[in-house]
Amino acid sequence: MGFRLSAAILAGKAAARLSRACGYRGTSLPGLVARKICPAALIDLSAQVRRGIIVVSGTNGKTTTTNMIAGVLGDAGYKVIVNREGSNMISGVTAGFVANSAVSAHVDCDYAVLEVDEASMPAVLEETNPKVVLLTNFFRDQLDRYWELDKIIGVINDSLQKLKKSTTLVLNADDPLVAQLRGKTGLPAIFYGLSGYELARKTNTQTREAKFCPCCGFALVYEFFNYGQLGTYYCPNCVFQRPELQVEALGTVSKSNVNCCRIRYKKGEASLVIQALGLYNLYNALAAFTVGLHLGINVRTILNSLKKYQPVFGRMERFTYKRKPVYLNLVKNPTGFNEALAALCDAEGMKDVFIAVNDNYADSRDISWLWDVDFELLGREHQAFETFICSGRRAEEMALRLKYAGVPVEKITVNNNMRLAIEQVLSGPAQACYLFPTYTALWPAHKILEFLAVKGNADDQRMPSVS
Amino acid sequence: MISACHLYPDLLNLYGDRGNIIAFRQRCEWRNIPVKIKSISLGDKIEFKDYDFVFLGGGSDREQNLIAADLMKRRDRLKDAIEGGLVVLAICGGYQLLGKYYQTAEGKQIPCLDILDLYTTAGSKRLVGNLVVEVKLGGKPLKVVGFENHSGRTYTRSVKPLGKVLCGSGNNGSDGLEGARYKNVYCSYLHGPLLPKNSGLTDRLISLALKRRGMEYHLKQLDDSLEESARRVMLDRLGLRM
Ligand SMILES: [Zn+2]
Numbered sequence: 001m002g003f004r005l006s007a008a009i010l011a012g013k014a015a016a017r018l019s020r021a022c023g024y025r026g027t028s029l030p031g032l033v034a035r036k037i038c039p040a041a042l043i044d045l046s047a048q049v050r051r052g053i054i055v056v057s058g059t060n061g062k063t064t065t066t067n068m069i070a071g072v073l074g075d076a077g078y079k080v081i082v083n084r085e086g087s088n089m090i091s092g093v094t095a096g097f098v099a100n101s102a103v104s105a106h107v108d109c110d111y112a113v114l115e116v117d118e119a120s121m122p123a124v125l126e127e128t129n130p131k132v133v134l135l136t137n138f139f140r141d142q143l144d145r146y147w148e149l150d151k152i153i154g155v156i157n158d159s160l161q162k163l164k165k166s167t168t169l170v171l172n173a174d175d176p177l178v179a180q181l182r183g184k185t186g187l188p189a190i191f192y193g194l195s196g197y198e199l200a201r202k203t204n205t206q207t208r209e210a211k212f213c214p215c216c217g218f219a220l221v222y223e224f225f226n227y228g229q230l231g232t233y234y235c236p237n238c239v240f241q242r243p244e245l246q247v248e249a250l251g252t253v254s255k256s257n258v259n260c261c262r263i264r265y266k267k268g269e270a271s272l273v274i275q276a277l278g279l280y281n282l283y284n285a286l287a288a289f290t291v292g293l294h295l296g297i298n299v300r301t302i303l304n305s306l307k308k309y310q311p312v313f314g315r316m317e318r319f320t321y322k323r324k325p326v327y328l329n330l331v332k333n334p335t336g337f338n339e340a341l342a343a344l345c346d347a348e349g350m351k352d353v354f355i356a357v358n359d360n361y362a363d364s365r366d367i368s369w370l371w372d373v374d375f376e377l378l379g380r381e382h383q384a385f386e387t388f389i390c391s392g393r394r395a396e397e398m399a400l401r402l403k404y405a406g407v408p409v410e411k412i413t414v415n416n417n418m419r420l421a422i423e424q425v426l427s428g429p430a431q432a433c434y435l436f437p438t439y440t441a442l443w444p445a446h447k448i449l450e451f452l453a454v455k456g457n458a459d460d461q462r463m464p465s466v467s
Numbered sequence: 468m469i470s471a472c473h474l475y476p477d478l479l480n481l482y483g484d485r486g487n488i489i490a491f492r493q494r495c496e497w498r499n500i501p502v503k504i505k506s507i508s509l510g511d512k513i514e515f516k517d518y519d520f521v522f523l524g525g526g527s528d529r530e531q532n533l534i535a536a537d538l539m540k541r542r543d544r545l546k547d548a549i550e551g552g553l554v555v556l557a558i559c560g561g562y563q564l565l566g567k568y569y570q571t572a573e574g575k576q577i578p579c580l581d582i583l584d585l586y587t588t589a590g591s592k593r594l595v596g597n598l599v600v601e602v603k604l605g606g607k608p609l610k611v612v613g614f615e616n617h618s619g620r621t622y623t624r625s626v627k628p629l630g631k632v633l634c635g636s637g638n639n640g641s642d643g644l645e646g647a648r649y650k651n652v653y654c655s656y657l658h659g660p661l662l663p664k665n666s667g668l669t670d671r672l673i674s675l676a677l678k679r680r681g682m683e684y685h686l687k688q689l690d691d692s693l694e695e696s697a698r699r700v701m702l703d704r705l706g707l708r709m
Pocket residue numbers: 213214215216217218235236237238239240
């Protein structure tokens with residue numbers, strides 16, 4: 001350690017102050033600066049974590065799962081570091097440590113929970129020594145930014161093989177693309193999954209990734225799908241199949257803003273409740289439960305922590321406008337959007353919908369993926385919707401997508417002014433509003449919502465609603 | 468009744484290309500033209516000559532190799548149907564597959580279906596970005612808008628290109644040409660997907676399919692204001708006029 005690392009931390013902290021003063025959100029800049037001065041900054045800082053590092057990666061659910069795990073560990077009385085949302089590349093991970101380090105380069109924490117972008121996995125795994133690596137799922141993201149899915153999984157597999165055998169993998173058994181990694185890496189693995197999900201998926205998705213056995217190339221046989229390629233499967237040609245579960249969710253029920261299910265694990269059964277919509281959030285909670293269990297946290301502590309978990313920024317985040325519930329949910333790929341639409345259609349009552357599509361670099365410049373989303377579901381169930389307001393740089397294309405999905409054109413409005421478009425959806429005639437922005441539209445949409453509506457559930461908090 | 472066929476929708480499903488089938492179907496149905504669309508996958512039976520319109524998209528390498536082998540077995544019947552006026556839309560990988568061969572970076576020539584006189588070579592840098600092509604439809608120029616994302620460089624020989632590149636790379640980034648056209652076959656690198664915004668082209672394909680079926684093919688005009696404005700957004704941004 002010594003002088004060089006201290007200098008790096010000082011410079012990093014200065015960069016953080018500077019970027020905050022310039023109005024930037026917490027970014028990876030401090031990490032970039034620190035690494036420039038001391039290339040071993042992350043290695044040295046992360047080595048000080050007392051009990052262990054938990055790395056969370058995969059296509060969807062990283063941010064939510066990271067926060068759930070950090071919540072569980074925090075509630076168990078541990079001191080925890082997390083990297084900030086949107087800073088999940090190596091410089092962002094470094095920035096997380098810089099922010100939590102004393103100028104003496106001393107890091108005082110029990111656990112670090114790190115959200116890591118798939119493409120950054122090799123670099124982060126090389127410089128940290130994780131106790132647990134959790135992989136949520138692999139879906140097709142934005143191909144003009146990332147490599148093809150097969151390549152990314154291959155790279156992650158290679159970097160996992162280089163880890164010490166003291167690392168445990170926590171894997172989603174329902175995703176064959178994730179589950180295959182146990183056999184290939186030879187690391188000890190724990191599996192979680194969801195069985196007997198009774199609600200048949202309404203989305204007839206064509207965006208399934210794993211049609212073929214990752215071991216022999218034969219077409220996989222599915223007993224059922226939960227969503228995307230997630231489900232119960234086996235290869236008719238070789239031994240590959242959905243692994244045996246150490247943590248299994250059963251008897252899923254999802255009712256107005258609450259998800260619950262029975263969980264069966266080694267030592268018994270428990271009831272898991274979360275206040276977040278969507279089957280994908282149940283998967284996130286299941287992942288966090290499994291990690292908590294593996295780290296020896298008391299089951300009741302884990303369940304209580306998950307029960308009070310509030311959705312993070314833009315993940316079915318709840319607002320209230322004139323006593324009306326308003327949900328804000330980031331959309332960034334077909335599978336995520338399909339799941340959000342499924343949650344939307346499961347919700348009762350009439351709904352107004354706002355969709356903002358940008359095609360900036362961080363969103364994916366190619367918006368073709370909108371045509372892989374099953375908006376046809378909205379076309380079939382359009383009686384449950386009053387209006388669809390489209391905004392963002394590609395609002396017109398979004399409107400066109402809805403038209404071709406069978407939504408009556410008189411229900412579709414284009415408004416390129418996001419502020420006015422959000423005012424319009426909030427004051428719509430329905431009993432609830434759902435806002436779906438792509439990545440770079442999320443921040444402005446969030447700002448506007450904070451200004452126009454009240455954060456959270458006004459009824460729960462007994463707060464007067466203001467407009 | 469128009470008979471249409473979507474080839475390998477379960478395998479070739481990159482970049483929203485199924486939007487082309489959605490657009491074709493909707494624009495028929497909005498005009499009360501009956502249309503039946505069949506999905507065909509590996510090993511399924513198909514008589515190309517019984518169809519009016521066939522759509523072939525693109526996929527990732529692994530999927531592309533699987534379907535190439537499958538299509539090779541059906542090659543002669545597909546070629547006969549095309550010579551007989553079958554309407555085909557082939558995008559990206561599907562487009563390359565209709566040509567003579569694909570030459571890999573190592574110089575190996577992988578034979579393709581050899582139905583169109585064109586070939587493709589692997590390029591080192593991917594050609595990615597918004598793409599605008601001027602296509603002549605019935606003598607009138609139409610600016611067709613979409614997004615390209617391919618590493619192959621395609622060179623047309625005796626077949627005509629689909630159009631001239633106004634913005635973007637097109638077939639190979641050097642000769643200013645995009646896509647290919649042969650009889651009733653339309654090929655392009657344009658994702659977006661191609662047909663929904665570029666409704667003029669969609670209607671052309673529908674007319675040709677109706678004609679092949681021997682039905683009256685004067686198409687009723689639809690309200691295309693959303694299609695036009697979606698196209699205009701990109702043309703405006705790139706400094707081009709409608
Ligand atoms: Zn197998």
